[in-house]
Structures are given as C-alpha cells and as structure tokens.
Amino acid sequence: MLEMKPNCEYCDIDLKASSKHAMICSYECTFCAYCVEDVLRNVCPNCGGGFTQRPARPGKARRSGVSLEHQPASTNRVHTGYSLEEITAFAESVRDIAPSER
Numbered sequence: 897m898l899e900m901k902p903n904c905e906y907c908d909i910d911l912k913a914s915s916k917h918a919m920i921c922s923y924e925c926t927f928c929a930y931c932v933e934d935v936l937r938n939v940c941p942n943c944g945g946g947f948t949q950r951p952a953r954p955g956k957a958r959r960s961g962v963s964l965e966h967q968p969a970s971t972n973r974v975h976t977g978y979s980l981e982e983i984t985a986f987a988e989s990v991r992d993i994a995p996s997e998r
C-alpha cells in the first residue's frame with residue numbers, strides 16, 4: 897500500500913492525501929510539483945527516477961473498509977539528506993535521459 901507522506905522532502909510544504917501537487921517516484925519518494933519542476937527537474941535525488949502525480953486516497957469509504965479514515969496518511973515527515981548543490985548536479989547529469997531509459 898502506498899505510504900501517503902505528509903510533506904515535500906525538499907521544501908517541507910504540507911501535502912495532504914487529497915493534494916493535486918504531490919508527486920512520487922517509484923520508491924514513493926514524495927515531493928511537491930513545484931520542486932519536481934523547478935529544483936529536481938524530474939529527477940528524484942534519492943533514486944534518479946522520474947515522477948508522477950500521487951493518486952488521491954478517497955476520503956469516503958465507497959467500498960467497505962477502504963478509505964483515508966481506515967488507512968490514514970502517514971504523519972512521518974521525511975526530509976532529503978541532499979543539499980541543493982548535490983541535487984542540482986545530480987539532476988543536470990540525469991535529466992536529459994527519459995525516465996523510462998534511466
């Protein structure tokens with residue numbers, strides 16, 4: 897099950913489970929859409945993969961036992977350990993390779 901992390905790993909903005917601005921890589925590294933575009937250049941600093949929009953988890957149980965209330969979002973805030981300089985250098989070296997070819 898997808899871990900709905902509560903914040904952007906870089907700028908620390910809150911990302912609710914319903915946010916349209918939450919982006920994830922295949923390892924569920926989670927960043928806001930602004931950082932993915934302007935800082936990360938669609939290169940995850942942790943794994944080098946690309947990003948896609950995180951699906952919103954339904955707030956209402958439209959099927960029995962399945963909703964944000966039953967499987968709540970994580971409250972564990974995560975912060976990348978990489979500096980802006982490291983992120984930028986890494987992004988520059990990888991961004992021109994399509995995510996499916998990395």
Ligand SMILES: [Zn+2]
Pocket residue numbers: 904905906907908909927928929930931932
């Ligand atoms: Zn951000």
Ligand SMILES: [Zn+2]
Pocket residue numbers: 921922923924925940941942943944945
């Ligand atoms: Zn990643």
